Every structure is written in structure tokens, then in C-alpha cells.
Amino acid sequence: MDAKRLGRLHDLGITPWVTRHGSQPAVAREPRPATPPGPAPVSLTVQSAATKDGRAAAIAAMDWTALKAAVTACTACGLRAGCTQTVFGVGDERAKWLVIGEAPGAEEDKQGEPFVGRAGQLLNSMLAAIGLKREQVYIANVLKCRPPGNRDPKPEEAELCRPFLERQIALIRPKIILAVGRIAAQNLLHTDTTIGRLRGTVHRLGDVPLVVTYHPAYLLRSPGEKRKAWADLKLAVRTAGAGA
Numbered sequence: 527m528d529a530k531r532l533g534r535l536h537d538l539g540i541t542p543w544v545t546r547h548g549s550q551p552a553v554a555r556e557p558r559p560a561t562p563p564g565p566a567p568v569s570l571t572v573q574s575a576a577t578k579d580g581r582a583a584a585i586a587a588m589d590w591t592a593l594k595a596a597v598t599a600c601t602a603c604g605l606r607a608g609c610t611q612t613v614f615g616v617g618d619e620r621a622k623w624l625v626i627g628e629a630p631g632a633e634e635d636k637q638g639e640p641f642v643g644r645a646g647q648l649l650n651s652m653l654a655a656i657g658l659k660r661e662q663v664y665i666a667n668v669l670k671c672r673p674p675g676n677r678d679p680k681p682e683e684a685e686l687c688r689p690f691l692e693r694q695i696a697l698i699r700p701k702i703i704l705a706v707g708r709i710a711a712q713n714l715l716h717t718d719t720t721i722g723r724l725r726g727t728v729h730r731l732g733d734v735p736l737v738v739t740y741h742p743a744y745l746l747r748s749p750g751e752k753r754k755a756w757a758d759l760k761l762a763v764r765t766a767g768a769g770a
């Protein structure tokens with residue numbers, strides 16, 4: 527293990543475990559089939575959507591270009607009126623790893639990119655600890671707009687935003703989803719089970735394995751929990767490697 531990586535693990539409060547041969551978790555990408563070409567962009571305005579199902583179906587047929595435009599134009603839940611801009615997501619659109627957080631915070635709202643504040647720095651370190659660069663993964667949130675005062679997303683907001691995230695997942699076709707934080711995990715899995723109970727096992731979102739870990743903002747406040755997060759990351763590496 528090189529010195530840089532040891533330093534990153536140290537940032538995570540982790541004394542790394544190294545095999546006799548110094549091998550590290552394998553996160554090598556496998557060759558993947560090309561994403562099927564998307565259908566022609568579908569125009570979507572919430573006002574003209576006949577039904578919730580119709581809206582979800584229209585979103586489910588979008589390609590990346592149409593999806594980005596639809597998120598930018600969305601005013602479905604009212605959060606857009608109070609935020610600076612939508613925060614679509616960032617990273618490799620064919621990534622093996624998809625990281626899903628809660629919602630943009632103040633810095634993300636300003637910059638239009640998820641996880642760019644202090645929590646984002648720690649997320650980058652967590653990824654680096656398992657040999658992944660931020661650019662190699664895709665990062666998105668349950669909500670594309672910042673809730674005022676960073677309050678928790680309301681169920682109806684998450685529900686209205688969900689088709690966008692589902693389409694992102696369908697287009698990316700990740701090998702593993704890492705849900706960071708209680709809100710992301712509970713929304714994705716439609717449960718109110720505590721994060722303490724959700725972490726430590728492999729869930730599924732459709733046919734994609736999903737591992738839950740603590741939100742980096744929580745880890746900044748509770749560094750003693752970083753060991754558990756490291757265990758979660760190793761579980762995710764094993765799961766992704768198993769090619770589930």
C-alpha cells in the first residue's frame with residue numbers, strides 16, 4: 527500500500543489491514559456492454575403530465591440529455607423556488623459504483639455539484655481508501671434541489687424526485703450502489719429501519735446490490751464511527767467484486 531493511500535486511511539481513522547502479499551480490494555472495472563442508445567428526448571413539463579404514472583413513464587424513457595433538461599426544468603415539488611440551481615449528479619455515466627446521498631447542501635447548491643463541501647472531501651477520502659477516484663464513480667442525491675435550511679426531505683419531495691434517480695440508475699447500470707446516510711438508505715429502500723440495522727448487509731434495488739453506510743457529515747461529527755464505515759466500504763468492495 528502506498529504512502530498516499532496510507533495517509534488517506536489515516537484520515538479515516540483507520541489502521542489498514544494488509545494481506546501478506548500486500549493485496550488490496552479489487553475494484554477493477556469489468557468490460558461492460560455499451561448503454562443502449564436512448565430514445566428521442568421526451569419533452570416533460572410537470573404541468574402537462576397527465577398523471578404521476580405518466581410522468582414517471584416519460585422520465586423512464588429519457589436519455590441523458592433529456593433527463594438533464596427535465597431535472598433543470600422541474601418545479602414539481604416546490605423546492606426549486608427556494609434553491610439556486612438543480613444538482614443533477616456528477617461522474618462517470620458508465621460507472622461501476624453509484625454513490626447516493628440525501629440532497630444538496632449550501633455549497634452544492636452554489637456549485638451545482640453533489641458532495642463538494644466538507645462532507646464531500648471526506649467522501650473523496652473514503653473512495654480513495656478503496657482505490658477509487660471521485661471521477662471513476664457516479665455521485666447523485668435522492669433530491670436534486672436543496673431543501674431550505676438543510677431540513678430533511680419530505681416524503682412527497684423524495685417521491686416526486688425518485689423517477690429522476692431511477693432513470694439515472696437505469697442509464698448507469700452500476701454494479702454497486704453505496705447509499706450514504708440514513709435518509710438516502712431509507713428513501714431508496716422504502717423503509718424506516720434505522721441505519722444501524724440497515725448497514726452490514728447487502729440489500730437490492732431492483733437487480734443492483736446496495737450497501738448502506740454512514741453519511742460523511744455524520745462521520746465528521748462522530749469520528750469514532752469511521753471504523754464501521756470502513757467495514758461497510760469493504761463489504762461494498764467485496765459485493766461489487768463478486769459481480770452480483
Ligand code: URA
Nearest residue numbers: 627628629630640641
Ligand atoms: N450531503 C448530501 O447528502 N449530498 C450532497 O450532495 C452534499 C451533502
